[in-house]
Amino acid sequence: MDFDHPPRDPVEQLRAWLDDARQLELPNPESMVVATIDPDGRPSARVVLLRGLDERGGVFFTNYESRKGRAIEVNPAVSMVIHWDLLHRQVVMEGSATRAGADESDAYFASRPRGSQVSAWASRQSEPVASRDVLEEAYTEAERRFEGGPVPRPPNWGGYRVALESIVFWQARAFRLHDRVRYTADGAGDWTIERLYP
Ligand SMILES: Cc1cc2nc3c(=O)[nH]c(=O)nc-3n(C[C@H](O)[C@H](O)[C@H](O)COP(=O)(O)O)c2cc1C
Numbered sequence: 001m002d003f004d005h006p007p008r009d010p011v012e013q014l015r016a017w018l019d020d021a022r023q024l025e026l027p028n029p030e031s032m033v034v035a036t037i038d039p040d041g042r043p044s045a046r047v048v049l050l051r052g053l054d055e056r057g058g059v060f061f062t063n064y065e066s067r068k069g070r071a072i073e074v075n076p077a078v079s080m081v082i083h084w085d086l087l088h089r090q091v092v093m094e095g096s097a098t099r100a101g102a103d104e105s106d107a108y109f110a111s112r113p114r115g116s117q118v119s120a121w122a123s124r125q126s127e128p129v130a131s132r133d134v135l136e137e138a139y140t141e142a143e144r145r146f147e148g149g150p151v152p153r154p155p156n157w158g159g160y161r162v163a164l165e166s167i168v169f170w171q172a173r174a175f176r177l178h179d180r181v182r183y184t185a186d187g188a189g190d191w192t193i194e195r196l197y198p
Contacts, residue, residue, distance in 0.1 A: 001013055001016075001017070001169060001171065001179075001181075002153075003169075003179040003180075003181055003195065004181075005196075006063070006169075006181045007192050008190075008193075010169070010183040010190075010191060010192065011053060011054065011055055011164070011165040011167075012030075012116060012165075013146070013169065014053060014091060014167065014169075015053060017084070017089060017169075018030065018050075018053070018093065018118050020084075020085045020087060021087060024085060024086060026084060026087075027088045028049065029084065030049045030050040030051070030082075031047050031048070031049055031050075031082070032047065032048065032049075032050050032060075032062065032080045032081060032082040033045050033046070033047055033081045033083075034047075034048050034068065034078055034079075034080050035074055035079040035080070035083075036071035036075070036077075037071055037075045037077060037080060037117075038066075038067070038070075038075045039070070039071065039075070039082050044067060044068070044071065044156055046068060047179075048060040048061075048062060049061075049110060049197065050080075050082070050132065051150075051159070052104075052159070055163060056096060056163065057161045057162045057163040057164050058080065058095075058161070058162045058164065059092065059100055059159045059161045060061045060159065060160055060162075061063075061105065061109075061157070061158065061159045061160075061161075062125070062157070062158075062159075062160065062194075063120070063123065063125035063126070063154075063156055064099070064123075064124070064156045064157065064158060065124070065125065065126075066120045066125040066126040067126040068126075069125075071153055072160060074156075074186075076096045076097045076098060076144055077097075078094070078095060078096070078097050079092065079093065079094045080092075080093045080094075080095075080162065081093075081137075088172035089125070089169075089172070090169075090170040090173060091168065091169055092165050092168040092170070093162070093164050093166065094164070094165050094166045095161050095162040095163050095164040095165045095166075096162065096165065097158060097160040097161065097162045097163075098160065098161055099158060099159065099161075099164070100158060100159030100160065100161050102158070104159055104179065105153055105159045105189065106153050107154035107157030108159060109158075110150075110153075114151060116137060116152035118142045118143050118146065118151055119139055119155075119158060120153075120154050121142035121143070121145075121146075121151070121154050121197065122135065122137075122138035122139040122142045123135070123138075146161060146173075147148060156167045161185050164185065165184070165185050166179070166182060166183060166184045166185065167182070167183045168180060168182045168183075168196065169181050169183075170198075173198075176198060177198060178198035179195075179197075179198075180195065180196040180197070180198055181194070181195055181196070182194050182195075182196050
């Protein structure tokens, strides 16, 4: 990335950095920390996989009744951070999450391995579970329920699309004089571009 002449389109730039991470065969190049705001105003964060990215925003899939899901339903503001240590790069995004369309969630769910589909039915994500046995029994029960047929998407499982309001690209440089550029959506489909102190 040319930080002196940053490209107009940050989404294209982020795709290029994701491709670099994939080409290096980094483990989970699409993994990112997603921070949400709980209904009591406290932040919480966890890693998810970025499964889609275009001009409409970034998409990840999860359980809508998980802690993050419940948070987003009350306050859609999220921050997402990707860090590729080997590339000395970081991208920080902020935006507003809305549920992806049912068709999009269905299509992604259908592409997952059957075991992951079954476990989506077995997991009451973020709830306390009494033991490993209880979890495995729930899995076996779901397996039995859908035996011999396709596993449908659970109604409480699907995507969130985060419409990006800002994206900051960070590239490490010598003496901690790192390069940073912030793109801020201007609301009219274009971006304001500013270099930031590291
Ligand atoms: C590399 C990695 C990828 C993960 N990807 C996802 C994901 O795409 N969706 C998801 O719901 N959880 C994913 N998880 C699990 C979450 O980090 C988290 O434990 C789970 O979603 C429950 O979070 P919550 O209780 O804060 O809602 C992933 C964890 C790791 C370490």
